[in-house]
Amino acid sequence: MSMNLPRRPTYVLGAGFSKAINEAMPITHELGAALAERLFEEVVFDRQPGETFEMWLTLQVTPMPFLHSYENARRAADAARVIDEIAHVVDEQVHTASEKPAPLWLRQLIAIWHAERAVVLTFNYDTLIEQAVNATVPTTTSAEGHVTYVMGDHVVFPAPPAPQAHYSGDSGAGHTIDSFQLMKMHGSLTWYWASGDPTGSTLIRVREKHVLGASEPLATEADFSGITTLDRYLIPPITTKDGYYGSYLSNALWRMARSHISSAQSLTLIGYSLPQEDRVASQLIAQVPEDAPVAVVDRDPGQLDPPRSIIGNLANLGVSVSTATSGEEAVATFASDKVQAAIAAFPQSPAFDELEDLAVDVVVAISKGWGIRDSKELFVLAQNPETRDFEAHGIPSRFQHSKGSSYRESVLNDQQNEHLRVEDFVTASRLHELVTDRSPFTFHNPHTRETLVAIGASRLRVESLDVLEVKWAPYS
Numbered sequence: 001m002s003m004n005l006p007r008r009p010t011y012v013l014g015a016g017f018s019k020a021i022n023e024a025m026p027i028t029h030e031l032g033a034a035l036a037e038r039l040f041e042e043v044v045f046d047r048q049p050g051e052t053f054e055m056w057l058t059l060q061v062t063p064m065p066f067l068h069s070y071e072n073a074r075r076a077a078d079a080a081r082v083i084d085e086i087a088h089v090v091d092e093q094v095h096t097a098s099e100k101p102a103p104l105w106l107r108q109l110i111a112i113w114h115a116e117r118a119v120v121l122t123f124n125y126d127t128l129i130e131q132a133v134n135a136t137v138p139t140t141t142s143a144e145g146h147v148t149y150v151m152g153d154h155v156v157f158p159a160p161p162a163p164q165a166h167y168s169g170d171s172g173a174g175h176t177i178d179s180f181q182l183m184k185m186h187g188s189l190t191w192y193w194a195s196g197d198p199t200g201s202t203l204i205r206v207r208e209k210h211v212l213g214a215s216e217p218l219a220t221e222a223d224f225s226g227i228t229t230l231d232r233y234l235i236p237p238i239t240t241k242d243g244y245y246g247s248y249l250s251n252a253l254w255r256m257a258r259s260h261i262s263s264a265q266s267l268t269l270i271g272y273s274l275p276q277e278d279r280v281a282s283q284l285i286a287q288v289p290e291d292a293p294v295a296v297v298d299r300d301p302g303q304l305d306p307p308r309s310i311i312g313n314l315a316n317l318g319v320s321v322s323t324a325t326s327g328e329e330a331v332a333t334f335a336s337d338k339v340q341a342a343i344a345a346f347p348q349s350p351a352f353d354e355l356e357d358l359a360v361d362v363v364v365a366i367s368k369g370w371g372i373r374d375s376k377e378l379f380v381l382a383q384n385p386e387t388r389d390f391e392a393h394g395i396p397s398r399f400q401h402s403k404g405s406s407y408r409e410s411v412l413n414d415q416q417n418e419h420l421r422v423e424d425f426v427t428a429s430r431l432h433e434l435v436t437d438r439s440p441f442t443f444h445n446p447h448t449r450e451t452l453v454a455i456g457a458s459r460l461r462v463e464s465l466d467v468l469e470v471k472w473a474p475y476s
Helices: 015-021 028-038 053-061 069-098 104-116 128-136 248-262 279-285 310-316 330-348 350-354 407-412 428-435
Strands: 009-013 119-122 139-141 147-149 181-184 187-193 231-234 266-270 294-297 323-325 362-365 378-383 390-394 442-444 451-462 465-474
Touching: 015 330, 028 053, 028 069, 053 069, 069 128, 069 187, 069 231, 104 128, 104 330, 104 451, 104 465, 119 248, 139 362, 181 187, 181 248, 248 279, 266 330, 294 310, 294 330, 323 330, 330 428, 330 451, 350 451, 378 407, 428 465
Parallel strands: 009 119, 009 266, 119 181, 266 294, 294 323, 362 465, 390 442
Antiparallel strands: 139 147, 187 231, 362 378, 378 390, 442 451, 451 465
């Protein structure tokens, strides 16, 4: 029986997504070549002509009835060594990618997923999305007006349990339902276990402390519990993964994924080739409702013919593709298109109709970044009377929960804002007028001066005060 879940935009990510972040991130056949080079003195890669790395590794882990037990044991040991090295190869590429800031398109996608409360399924082991979340620092705002930072670790679930929080900035909360959900279908570089555990009772994770584009992690890489001495929990690229689907976590992931796919509002495949050999994933994707639009984002999504293209593989499953984005910059183009669609839909946001009075303040929540706490996390918007640009002005914490007092009053009383006038502030009615023709509403990040654009809104009632909170994305 599937879970009764609300219909949410759903995304499926493959190796092509990570490759868009770091071109050197290996896909399956590239991974096989890299492993053969690294382990040539330890493992005999006796691949036959036409045999893929996936096929070869599958045969290594499969006991052959005509071989002696010691021969099968040797083959299994070689496979275990190869699987262990996979983690080190991906580790190195993640480290390389981490040295550069998150590209604009990735930050935009995270903002869209956050606003949509999307479901994101990934077959990648890397932690680039988690690190990008740590760099972007999305926020959630409670009904009481409290702003909470979202960490990459918070959006990944179901996931193994983690040890107790032991560094600044980590709330200790396991996960959040107020942002997007990232489901790591084949495991993660930060997940560990006692290899071969049939139930997965030993599964545990370390918290992702790295930030994309930052030279230092959020905290010291101290492993007090010895977690990292265990084996990585990674489902390897083999055609028969049955032996890896027995753990409680794998069952929870795939059953929840089925519930999300079967109730998806829309389905988008990004950089995922949908290989016919992975029958389990194919059957999962075939659960998508007939009325859900399906999009493919890939360098080469192909056509219905040949049938082994992505679009052809979907057709074989009875799934019709609504739109396809192709080319070298397919993922970046898709992210830009999503932002433009959100801008166009902004005037129809239900939040405008939910307000009792359109004369209320418009606020945004913007974090200053990890490790730099600031008393101002909510901001009210106003137009600079000289430059005509819209700017965010911090609301002192003592005013954030004032009953019946407009937030703009606290900003007007600030000596630094003496040039502002009451008519410069953005009310909900003024905002709606500004975007009626689907024009983008942009304003500046007060910390970085980066241009941000409104992509959504929600009604926020802080005690007796009604305000409109704007959701935003970075804008080129």
